[in-house]
Amino acid sequence: xxxxxxxxxxxxxxxxxxxxxxxxxxxxxxxxxxxxxxxxxxxxxxxxxxxxxxxxxxxxxxxxxxxxxxxxxxxxxxxxxxxxxxxxxxxxxxxxxxxxxxxxxxxxxxxxxxxxxxxxxxxxxxxxxxxxxxxxxxxxxxxxxxxxxxxxxxxxxxxxxxxxxxxxxxxxxxxxxxxxxxxxxxxxxxxxxxxxxxxxxxxxxxxxxxxxxxxxxxxxxxxxxxxxxxxxxxxxxxxxxxxxxxxxxxxxxxxxxxxxxxxxxxxxxxxxxxxxxxxxxxxxxxxxxxxxxxxxxxxxxxxxxxxxxxxxxxxxxxxxxxxxxxxxxxxxxxxxxxxxxxxxxxxxxxxxxxxxxxxxxxxxxxxxxxxxxxxxxxxxxxxxxxxxxxxxxxxxxxxxxxxxxxxxxxxxxxxxxxxxxxxxxxxxxxxxxxxxxxxxxxxxxxxxxxxxxxxxxxxxxxxxxxxxxxxxxxxxxxxxxxxxxxxxxxxxxxxxxxxxxxxxxxxxxxxxxxxxxxxxxxxxxxxxxxxxxxxxxxxxxxxxxxxxxxxxxxxxxxxxxxxxxxxxxxxxxxxx
Numbered sequence: 307x308x309x310x311x312x313x314x315x316x317x318x319x320x321x322x323x324x325x326x327x328x329x330x331x332x333x334x335x336x337x338x339x340x341x342x343x344x345x346x347x348x349x350x351x352x353x354x355x356x357x358x359x360x361x362x363x364x365x366x367x368x369x370x371x372x373x374x375x376x377x378x379x380x381x382x383x384x385x386x387x388x389x390x391x392x393x394x395x396x397x398x399x400x401x402x403x404x405x406x407x408x409x410x411x412x413x414x415x416x417x418x419x420x421x422x423x424x425x426x427x428x429x430x431x432x433x434x435x436x437x438x439x440x441x442x443x444x445x446x447x448x449x450x451x452x453x454x455x456x457x458x459x460x461x462x463x464x465x466x467x468x469x470x471x472x473x474x475x476x477x478x479x480x481x482x483x484x485x486x487x488x489x490x491x492x493x494x495x496x497x498x499x500x501x502x503x504x505x506x507x508x509x510x511x512x513x514x515x516x517x518x519x520x521x522x523x524x525x526x527x528x529x530x531x532x533x534x535x536x537x538x539x540x541x542x543x544x545x546x547x548x549x550x551x552x553x554x555x556x557x558x559x560x561x562x563x564x565x566x567x568x569x570x571x572x573x574x575x576x577x578x579x580x581x582x583x584x585x586x587x588x589x590x591x592x593x594x595x596x597x598x599x600x601x602x603x604x605x606x607x608x609x610x611x612x613x614x615x616x617x618x619x620x621x622x623x624x625x626x627x628x629x630x631x632x633x634x635x636x637x638x639x640x641x642x643x644x645x646x647x648x649x650x651x652x653x654x655x656x657x658x659x660x661x662x663x664x665x666x667x668x669x670x671x672x673x674x675x676x677x678x679x680x681x682x683x684x685x686x687x688x689x690x691x692x693x694x695x696x697x698x699x700x701x702x703x704x705x706x707x708x709x710x711x712x713x714x715x716x717x718x719x720x721x722x723x724x725x726x727x728x729x730x731x732x733x734x735x736x737x738x739x740x741x742x743x744x745x746x747x748x749x750x751x752x753x754x755x756x757x758x759x760x761x762x763x764x765x766x767x768x769x770x771x772x773x774x775x776x777x778x779x780x781x782x783x784x785x786x787x788x789x790x791x792x793x794x795x796x797x798x799x800x801x802x803x804x805x806x807x808x809x810x811x812x813x814x815x816x817x818x819x820x821x822x823x824x825x826x827x828x829x830x831x832x833x834x835x836x837x838x839x840x841x842x843x844x845x846x847x848x849x850x851x852x853x854x855x856x857x858x859x860x861x862x863x864x865x866x867x868x869x870x871x872x873x874x875x876x877x878x879x880x881x882x
Contacts, residue, residue, distance in 0.1 A: 585617015593726030605725030635778030674723030686717030737765030790819020
């Protein structure tokens with residue numbers, strides 16, 4: 307060791323032992339020993355009493371850490387007598403090739419017991435002195451940068467000696483070989499010429515964690531996906547985790563096709579009103595619809611009849627607002643009436659259709675307040691056309707009887723629907739709901755209660771209602787078409803028979819009237835009107851009332867068993 311730094315030894319360039327004199331090896335006391343031997347051999351010596359901790363053999367020297375250091379010595383140098391200076395076994399490793407037989411080893415001299423002997427200094431012979439001088443010279447010129455292997459190791463990392471495995475030591479006659487001195491474990495050092503060292507026993511090489519992290523991420527995603535899917539399925543099935551929430555469809559557009567029942571009702575309801583009437587010791591509920599922005603409302607006469615002389619009429623619109631109304635005019639023969647509200651804005655009149663365009667089977671919608679249930683919507687079809695019906699007659703004198711050439715529908719109509727609109731698929735008014743056919747004993751029934759719908763409802767055609775409503779608004783009275791005859795309402799045969807005498811004994815045919823001008827005589831039986839068959843006096847009145855005053859009609863009649871045809875122009879009379 308020089309200046310506290312280990313000496314760097316060059317390695318042989320081939321398998322042949324080097325003949326260059328070896329440099330002195332450092333010991334624990336920094337004492338240089340130079341030993342020469344004819345051939346490198348492995349030597350084991352018996353331990354002596356109280357021997358020093360280190361010794362040199364014939365082929366090399368043992369460092370203070372117990373690592374053998376090989377030195378090359380020329381074969382021609384004589385081997386001096388080895389002195390026993392240590393009591394530990396000395397092992398020398400062959401520099402190039404192992405020697406088959408070990409060289410004889412001299413017995414170590416007994417060491418004094420009284421006190422430790424001073425450290426021996428080997429005697430130098432001329433041969434050894436020359437060898438030492440030769441070994442002191444470096445193999446190569448010093449490297450100015452002190453780079454291994456030509457100079458000393460750099461200051462950054464001194465190269466430690468390489469320890470090779472020791473060969474087995476054969477036992478000697480003196481006894482079993484002593485165990486090698488305990489060598490403290492050294493940390494692994496970098497060996498520029500060594501092979502990669504295998505991992506320490508019991509430790510496995512650490513694998514990169516990138517794959518493990520990827521596997522962990524995938525596993526976490528899988529677990530969270532499974533948990534999320536389970537929670538979602540549970541929420542969808544049970545509606546919630548802590549409370550019950552039933553599944554429901556998302557909100558959607560409230561619009562409907564215009565020709566659907568919902569579309570028709572949505573357009574018509576703002577123009578429909580519920581009518582409440584009280585007066586003359588009675589009250590009633592019915593329905594009406596707005597005719598114009600002036601507040602005129604059309605309904606049935608029997609709805610407002612209780613307030614004809616005195617009473618109150620109130621209307622309630624579909625939005626819940628109410629207003630007072632007054633009676634404008636009414637007609638018992640057509641069972642129609644017009645009332646009017648004032649001071650009301652935002653009225654939405656209903657459009658009027660054409661009842662002549664209606665065909666059997668057409669879809670219809672009825673709106674009313676059956677049993678005071680406002681804004682009730684029902685639907686059905688047109689079951690028949692030109693159905694002659696009579697309604698009323700409660701007074702007994704026939705003054706309240708109405709004659710209607712009605713539209714028949716199976717849309718449910720009940721008490722309270724009277725006066726409400728019957729609408730087509732375009733939300734246009736084609737009729738005014740007026741009557742129903744009830745089962746049993748009529749509207750009263752056995753218990754006297756009002757009967758409900760059985761699918762037989764009747765509506766006044768809107769063409770007739772329009773004419774009457776216009777006359778009531780303009781004059782307060784409606785005109786009736788007439789032919790100028792008095793009928794025998796007790797005739798039981800087929801057709802309508804002209805009576806023999808009129809009221810008060812007067813002629814049954816009005817002189818100068820339409821029938822008189824057409825040549826109709828008392829006793830004639832009218833069987834057809836414009837080719838349509840009539841079976842009674844009521845049917846003849848209904849057919850006549852379905853026309854306007856001034857219309858020309860062709861009547862087929864039987865006189866003295868012979869059929870005749872008469873043409874006349876309808877006259878006019880003021881109804882009540």
